[in-house]
Amino acid sequence: MKKKFLCVLLSAVMVAATLAGCGGSSDGAADSAAEESTEEGGDEASGGAGIAKEDIKVGFVHIGDPSDMGYTYNHDLGTQEMQEALGLSDEQIINKYNIPESSECDTALRELVDAGCNIIFGTSFGFEDYMVEVAKEYPDVQFCHSTGYQAKDAGLPNMHNYFASIYEGRYLAGIAAGMKTENNKLGYVAAFPFAEVISGFTSFYLGAKSVNPDVTMEIQYTNSWNDPKKEAEVAQALIDDGCDVISQHSDSTAPATTAEKNGVWQCGYNADMSVAAPKGSLISPIIDWGIYLQEAVQAVIDGEEIPADWCQGIDSGAVYMSPLNEDIAAEGTQEAIDEAIEKIKSGELQVFAGPLKGVSPEGEEFEVAEGDFYPEQVEASAPSWCYIVDGCNVAE
Amino acid sequence: MNLLINILTAAVLAGTPLLLGTLGEILTEKSGNMNLGVEGMMFMGAIAGLAGAYYYEQGVVGSGGTPSGIMAAVVALVSSFLVGAFGALIYAFLTITLRANQNVTGLTLTIFGTGFGNFFGEYIGIRAGGYVAVGDNIKTAFGRLNIPVLSDIPILGKLLFNYNWVVYFSILIAVIMAYFFRKTRVGLNLRAVGEDPATADAAGINVTKYRYLATVIGGGICGIGGMYMSMVTTSGVWVHNCVSGYGWLAVALVIFASWHPARALIAALVFGGLTILRLYLKIPGVPMQIYDMLPYLATIVVLIFTSINQSKENVMPKGCGLNYFREER
Known part of the structure; x- marks a missing residue:
């Protein structure tokens, strides 16, 4: 009888501790707020x-x-x-x-x-x-x-x-990547084949290409916004494939730390990832x-x-860049980025400027004529560029 | 050739946490305890390993010293083992002493361990100002080893001598366990306890002691598998839900390995390989979702084969999943 009681008690302790763990993940304010809601x-x-x-x-x-x-x-x-x-x-x-x-x-x-x-x-x-x-x-x-x-x-x-027009920031990060790469081969850890992601890696690639015409980029999907193990594995696969600057459209710092571990470089997203990888992370576009x-x-x-x-976007400060990691960035990177920022602000530089040709994952072709540009995030707040341009190789 | 080497090394890295979880569970099941809480114990080990290394570093830096990577690795290893073993101890007490249902207790342990890991992971993160990350020395300690001469051999160097230390440690455990089961008296006793506890009891073997020890040590090994996730995969950064189902894969791998530690090595390599295959080998026209299914398809195939081919040797220990109660003999 005593043992049965102990058994129930211990199970209860485990369940209670579990619940406490779950509760900890949402804000404690929820409880007090619920009381006042009436x-x-x-x-x-x-x-x-x-x-x-x-x-x-x-x-x-x-x-x-x-x-x-x-x-x-x-x-x-x-x-x-x-x-x-x-x-x-x-x-x-x-x-x-x-x-x-x-x-x-x-x-x-x-x-x-x-x-x-x-x-x-x-x-x-x-x-x-x-x-x-x-x-x-x-x-x-x-x-x-x-x-x-x-x-x-x-x-x-x-x-x-x-x-926010994060594509502007991605373009600027691309400049840092394009100047840093030695193999002229970038890698991109992408979440899903959605317009938001495709717009992001295309602008990153275009930024790199603007300073380094020979650059190409490999793209692999993780099929998850946040799966650190997968992100690390994808980053490792890209590095094994010869990519020496990795960027990402995924939530965790795993691509940054993986790049650092392999002695190559990375451009982050959403946060200054040089805290996690001081020797790997070059720069990150961030949304305010x-x-x-x-x-x-x-x-x-x-x-x-x-x-x-x-x-x-960048002109109002809704998109900004983390401080450039001067210790590892190529010489002249900061100047090139500053110049591009000025041109974006003045409207002289359009990221998706023609001539530009791309194919959507569904096979639809799209072309921007010379002198024209694609109005990304102008009519709607969501990114809509979903065409893969020459030089970007997507692993399906 | 280069591609093959890359696939193999990535498979080893992806398979190591699986191997540790599998070995822990094999040891547990050999004693007759079916502990489904591997996922939970891995979570507990993951946070314990990271917390150990992190607080060791904080302590040393706080007192003005330089943290040593080797010490941090030892602290992480010991603390993840102890906390994983603690999870298994709860399970062992409930099932062995109190004779609670093994499946239910194991499932509860999974839920408990997941909450435990995420709760303390976030707690330490919040206390550290939003984010736990270990320093350079510790990262290096969990990075690739560079063994002089050996690591520089072409091909073989990269294939065999260029992993982090946990990989070698897990292989060592597999070898020791294989030897222990096959060649030692204690290992034989343990197998007897798992097969038929009543007979073992009659032969004078202390069933309770054997079950407790095997379950607790097995849980500790699972905890080290969790440490691999937090220290190697995410490089000493706590990421919510970092174990994400790998504990369950380890439970399936026990069957895949047919309860042999040596076969667990191959099973973990195959599973690790299947999880990373699509990143390296692209067959045109095969969508990536098919690749992601491969590890699970392989499990089903193995289950079918093992159930058709009922050899006496490669089956689950007979007493596994049943609590032993002396008075019921």
């Missing part, structure tokens, strides 16, 4: 009276958590920036971390609505379908989705998309999410409308 109905209609700054609640759904030192970490920095600028307390921000792109996203969104959030940000591509559905049911809550494309056509006044987050939350406070599509 008082706040969220009656304020969008574009109406607004809401007092002290009463606003902001929710976030993230695919990872800040420990990735990449995408989620960087978005979280934007959250902190917004929180500080607007003077919100910790209880007013509710983060849901490590939410997969599945029905768990739906649950997380509803939990945030229940907790009294007035505005909810979803930060991963695959969240969009779930957000559109939940947005239909809660017209009083504002839903903002980054990297998505459906807000414009969804016909919902409370659904919005936002992104704080600018948009602040605008959007302020709009809710003022009762103003949030634009359906929001996209800014």
Whole structure:
């Protein structure tokens, strides 16, 4: 009898500890927020009276958590920036971390609505379908989705998309890579064959090509936004294939540390990855999410409308570059990047400028004529360039 | 030729965590305990190894010294072993002493260990200012070895003498285990306990002691497999869910290896090879999703073959999965 009791007790301890572990991954503020939710109905209609700054609640759904030192970490920095600028307390921000792109996203969104959030940000591509559905049911809550494309056509006044012209930053990182490469062969750890990813690696390649006409690039997919083991394996395969500068469209620092381990170089994404790989990481384009987050939350406070599509780039600071790793970068890199930044700002330089020819993964051909350029992220905030250009070799 | 060498070295690196998990589980199952908590113990070992190395480094840097890579490797190894063994100890206490259902306890241990790893990983990260990363010395300690002369031999050098130390360590464990089961008295006793605990008991073997020790040491070896994920694969950076199902693959590999430590070497190499194959060998027209299925297809094929070909030697220990209760004899 005594043993049975002990057995039950021990199992209970294990279960309790597990639950504590799960609870730790979402923000502790969720609990306290849930208690107050009954008082706040969220009656304020969008574009109406607004809401007092002290009463606003902001929710976030993230695919990872800040420990990735990449995408989620960087978005979280934007959250902190917004929180500080607007003077919100910790209880007013509710983060849901490590939410997969599945029905768990739906649950997380509803939990945030229940907790009294007035505005909810979803930060991963695959969240969009779930957000559109939940947005239909809660017209009083504002839903903002980054990297998505459906807000414009969804016909919902409370659904919005936002992104930054990261392709400009990728182009600049490409300059650093093109000047550094010795084999004239770059490698790219790509997540999925989506426009967002293809636009990213094409601009990176075009940047490299602008300073090094002989350069080519190998691209391999991981089929996951965040799978460090796979990212490390893909990076290793690219390096084994002869690539000596690796870049990535994936969330973790594994490509950076793998490059460092092999004595080659890397251009990061979303965070200054030279913290993880001081001898490997050259430079990283970074999005300053704080600018948009602040605008959007302020709009809710003022009762103003949030634009359906929001996209800014290097000229407003929404996209910026991490400090160049001078110890390993090729000579003159900083000057070349600064020059390109000026030209982008003045409009003299267009990343997707003609003559440019590409083929989409579906086999559709596309051509930009000389003197013309492709209006990337102009009409919608989401990247739409999905054509693979000559010199980029994609492993399917 | 170069391609083949690259595939083989990448396969070895991808297969090493699998090998450690498999060896740990073989030792456990040989004693008659079916511990499905490999994934959990690997998670516990992963965070323990990283935490050990990280806090060792912090401690040394804090007192003004330079952290030694070898010391950090030893600390990571010992702490991942101990914490993995601790997970197995919970399991052993529940199943051996309290005779709880082995499958249920193992599954609970997986859930517990996953939460344990991610919770402490994030906790240490938050305390460190958002991000845990070890320094250069420790990274080098888990990087490729450069053995003078040997590593420089063309082809063979890269193929045999250019891995990180954990690879050699895991092969050593496999060899020791193979010898232990086949050639030693204690190994024979352990196998007897796994096959028929009642008979072993009658022969004067302490069944409880054997089961406890095998399960706990097996769990420790699984923990070292977890350390490989956090220290080698992600280079000393905690990444959420870094073990991501490899513990389950290890459980399948035990069957693939038909409970032989030496065969586990081959099984892990094959599995590792199948997981990285698509990155190196591109057959036009074959979509990458097909490649990603290969390890699992291979498991099914092996399961079919082992169940058709029921030799006495290559099957699961007879007592595996059953708790032993002396009074029920």
